[in-house]
Amino acid sequence: MxxxxxxxxxxxxxxxxxxxxxxxxxxxxxxxxxxxxxxxxxxxxxxxxxxxxxxxxxxxxxxxxxxxxxxxxxxxxxxxxxxxxxxxxxxxxxxxxxxxxxxxGPPVAALEAMGDKSSSKRIMEAAQGVPLVPGYHGKDQNDDTLLAAATEMGFPVMIKPSMGGGGKGMKISQSRDDFLQQLTTARREAASAFNDDRVLLERYVPRSRHVEVQVMCDTHGNAVHLYERDCSVQRRHQKLLEESPAPGLTEAQRRRYGEAAVAAAKAVGYVGAGTVEFIADADDPGDTFYFCEMNTRLQVEHPVTECALGVDLVEWQLRVARGEVLGFGQEEVDCAARNSMHAIEARLYAENPSNNFLPSTGPIWYVRWPKAREGRVLTRFETMKDSPFNPVRTPYVRVDVGYEAGGEVSANYDPMLGKLIASAPTRDEAVRLLHDALAETRFMGLSTNVDFLKACAIHPDFVKGGVDTAWMEGRLDAIMDSAQDRWWQRVAASSPDEADRIAAVAALIAARRWDVSAEHAASGASLGAWMGADGFRISEATPMPDEVVEIVAGEGVEDGCTKIRARVRRRRASGESSGKAGALDLEVVVEVHDGSDGDSAVAYRAVPGAAGNAQGADDPRAGDGVSSYPTRTGSVRLISLENRRVQVASPHGETIEKMSSRAYVDGKPLDAELVVANRGIANAWVGEGTATMDLRILSEEEASAEDATADLEASSGKSAAGVGGLGASADPSKVASPLFGQVARISASCIRGQAVKRGEPLVWVTSMKLEHELAARRDGVVADVLVEVGEQVKEGQVVVTLDRWEKVTDSD
Structure with missing residues (x-):
């Protein structure tokens, strides 16, 4: 083979x-x-x-x-x-x-039968023991036929592509009024993703759970199910968290799902690994469920089953493909299921939750995955046991990843970066383990949903278990509140001093980037000066520019975002002779700007060479010479743990500087990590409970110039454009693409001289197989259309400009 x-x-x-x-x-x-x-x-x-x-x-x-x-x-x-x-x-x-x-995989006949979702529904209608949800699965794809079928079954209606899966092209029509518009969009996305624009209709079950069953069949007539996975945590029909066993189901109910799945697989002569999906009534998931579709392949979330049961599904795919007999029966699977682990998977995407979850493309400058078994499947090859079911009995995290530092996420492909799978003896343990693993995960260079997933994993509803597929949409704001977007506001409201201290720690770590001798900086060697615990020592030759470290928790947030600006000023400590290494006196002024009357500024002053064994005495390097920074209630003491400079093998030639420190805040340890790219952009993580903080490291001159520009625009009534997705709203006379992609279509009303209303869709851009609508941001008249259908556009590229009504009237 x-x-x-x-x-x-x-x-x-x-x-x-x-x-x-x-x-x-x-x-x-x-x-x-x-x-x-x-x-x-x-x-x-x-x-x-x-x-x-x-x-x-x-x-x-x-x-x-x-x-x-x-x-x-x-x-x-x-x-x-x-x-x-x-x-x-x-x-x-x-x-x-x-x-x-x-x-x-399965034979061609099974692919044809189940790959066409409409055909599969018709086959399941004739099968025994497979419950179906009411819908239209006919071959007539005429608009009028589909509208009549939708009206007959009753709204709301789910429009789904006949081919493919993954949530792409799925749309919900609430009434006759929006049906044709949703149908058009569904067809276009289906054609883009699957080269087939046919659709089927199903009655939409507003409160439903997504429960799917893993099946495995061989060429000798054997077919088994490997129990279920609950995939109800979804956004826009895209799964985010999956788990097994499904919360709230009894053993008998789980068997009923499995029996229905096996009946579906046998109805089409299935071979190999497949997944039968069901829609369950959220109020009665154990007894009221309907066949949805069959995925004739290995699922993204297959590791959930592998970790829960301790089986290698890919191994049995390959063995079955070689003609081998399935090495286990349903009784053996049932026994393994009664002693299974609980496994939960989180999908990590390159997308920006703060900007309506738009895909994020570009280079990955830095990545740190949690300590885990990367891509590991403990099979009998490693356990030396005969049984194919050998789950790990101790809690662990598995990491399946597709990207590394130096890689680049392209708009051509799906934005999934990888998956974290937490496995533990109980669900409570698995939930905690997943949250901790997400907290250990670091990405820099593009936006990700890591902080959002972390917020989902600790949400009380998810922790309780049994959420429905609409749960996330209904609680999106609440989840976002507990994620990164409003993190500063929450911390500042509950503990202003804590917010100040965390900001100061991040700024001070950034400042200590300059604690490097000229020879070390030139050679790029290990930054030894950083590793010492002898205060801030610096040679005369080392540059000491003033810097402004701007910290924003929440990428792309424009309204209600708190910005922390820490001005880091450096000067020689008094009493040091010229030409010799001397202590560096740092002053950090932390300014908290949240757009309210609560803006404040807190000063922190470095005390070079200050001792203090009472704080952080548990650290071996916490003796004399560790610098201390007074705060309003105590002090922040900083100890270097690691500082290294690495060249990322990317086409952009990024140099990444990574620093880890331990700050003792009033005697309590607070670990912090800072990653800086050579273009002055940085990310910081301070403490286990914080979200990703986005930093820009500016010179004093750059910061002053930005402040002057912002003041000028504010006084003239204009909006300042954000930098790197941060700051105030962009010019409403310009419609810009928020992401890299391709122009899919342009509205018929988007022509020069045509009046348009605020919110009116003008251009649609396709990225990563999904379509994104760009609308007018104010009433006006189209001044210019700067793109054509099929043209590639960059993030931030202006595609349409608008004139004000007054300007048009004056010109007339």
Missing amino acids: RLLVANRGEIARRVAHTARLLGIPTIAVYSEADAHAPHVRACTHAQPLLGAASSAPQETYLNIPRLLGAIERSNATHVHPGYGFLSESASFATALERSGVTFV
């Missing part, structure tokens, strides 16, 4: 991991953008997708002829499709079959 993995990212690495344990050589395929991606290095061999005009999916991972070329050049005998891309493509499986290559 020579296995080609027709995918990218973390799933390609995941498949390669098990193949390596089985002794199977693997071949990666890659686009030009992925030439140096981790999944390429994870495989034994690699093949480029030759002839592609770009790295777009249609040119690469969705291009069957190019994949067949790579398969032929590599002499692959089997192909694992992963998930997404061509994983559920009957055309791809047919092409492989004709080439004499084995598709690691």
Whole structure:
């Protein structure tokens, strides 16, 4: 067997991991953008997708002829499709079959039956033991036919693509009035993601839970279910948190779900790993549930089942593809389920929760994953046991990742960065473990949903268990309040001094970047001066510019965001002779600006060489010479733990400086970490309970110039444009794209001279297979349309400009 993995990212690495344990050589395929991606290095061999005009999916991972070329050049005998891309493509499986290559998945007939969601509904209607939700699954796709069917079943109605999955193209129509608009958008997104714009309709169940069942079938007629996963924590139909077992279900109810799933799989002659999804009534999830669809592939959330039961699903996919008999029956699975662990998965995305969860693209300057077993599946190869079910009995975190520092997230592909899976004997333990793992995770260079997931994981509703699929939408503001967006306001309101101290710690760490001798700075060697506990020592040759460290908790927040500006001033301590190393006297003034009458400024003064064994005595370096910083109620003492400078292997050539410190605030330890890019942008994490803080490190001159510009614009009645997504609102006469993407369409009313209303959609941009609407930000007249359909746009690029009504009237 020579296995080609027709995918990218973390799933390609995941498949390669098990193949390596089985002794199977693997071949990666890659686009030009992925030439140096981790999944390429994870495989034994690699093949480029030759002839592609770009790295777009249609040119690469969705291009069957190019994949067949790579398969032929590599002499692959089997192909694992992963998930997404061509994983559920009957055309791809047919092409492989004709080439004499084995598709690691179900037969073509099953792909055709279940891949077309409308066809699968009709098949399930004839099957025994598979409950169905009312809907329209017909072949007639005429607008009038679909509208009539929706009206007959009653609104609200779910519009879903007949092909594909992952929440893409799914829309909810609340009434006849918005049905055709939602239908048009659903078709367009479906065509973009799956090359097929057919849809089906289902009665929308407002309070529902998403419960799915993992099945495994072989070519010898054996079929088992491996119990359920609850995937109800969703946003825009995209799963974020998944877990097993599903909260609140009895053993008998869990078996009923499993039996229905096996009946569905047998109805289409299924082979391999698959997932049968059900919609459950949130008020009666154990007894009222309906067949939704079957995913004929390995799911993103498959590690949940693997960790709960201790089974390697990829191993059995490969064994079944080789014609082996399934190595376990339902009784053995049932026994494992009665003694299972509880596993919860969190999906980490490159997206900005503060900016309506828009995808974030660009380089990853720094990443730190939690201490975990990366991509680990404890199989019988490692446990040396015969049973395929060997769950780890102690709490642990598994990390499946597709990106590393120096990588770049492209708008061409799905924005998922990786997954964290927490496994523990009880759900309560797993929830706490997941939160702690998220708190350890660090990203810099692009926006992520890490802090948002952390807030979800500790929300009382989730901790209790059994939330429905609409839970997040209904509580989004509350979750955001507890995440990073309003973190400063919450801390400042409950403990103003704590907010001041945390800001001071972040600023002081940034200031200590200059505590480096000229020779160390020139060589880029380990920053030894930082590691000492002898106060702030600095050579005469070292530059000492004043800096302003601007701290904002919550990226892209414009209204109600508290900004912390810490001015760091340096000067020689008195009594030091010229030409010799001397202590550096630092003064940090922390200004808290939250747009209210509560703005304040608190000064912190460095005391070079101050001792204080009473504070932080548990640290071996907490003796004489550790600098101390007075606060309103006590002092902040800072001890260097680590300082290193690394070159990130990215096309942008970033140099990253990473600093870790331990601050003793009134004698209590507070660990802090600062990561600075060479363009003066930084992230800080202070303490375990804080969210990501975004820092900009400016010179005194740069800060003064920005202040002067802001004052001038404020006095003239204009809005200051934010820097890096921060600050006040942009000019409302300009409609700009908030993300990198491609212009999908332009409104018929978006032509020069046409009057438009505030909120009226003008341009639609597609990024990462999703469509984003750009609307007018004020009433006006279109002055210029600066883009065309199909054109690539950058983040922040202006696409339409508007004139005011008065200007048009005056010109007339």
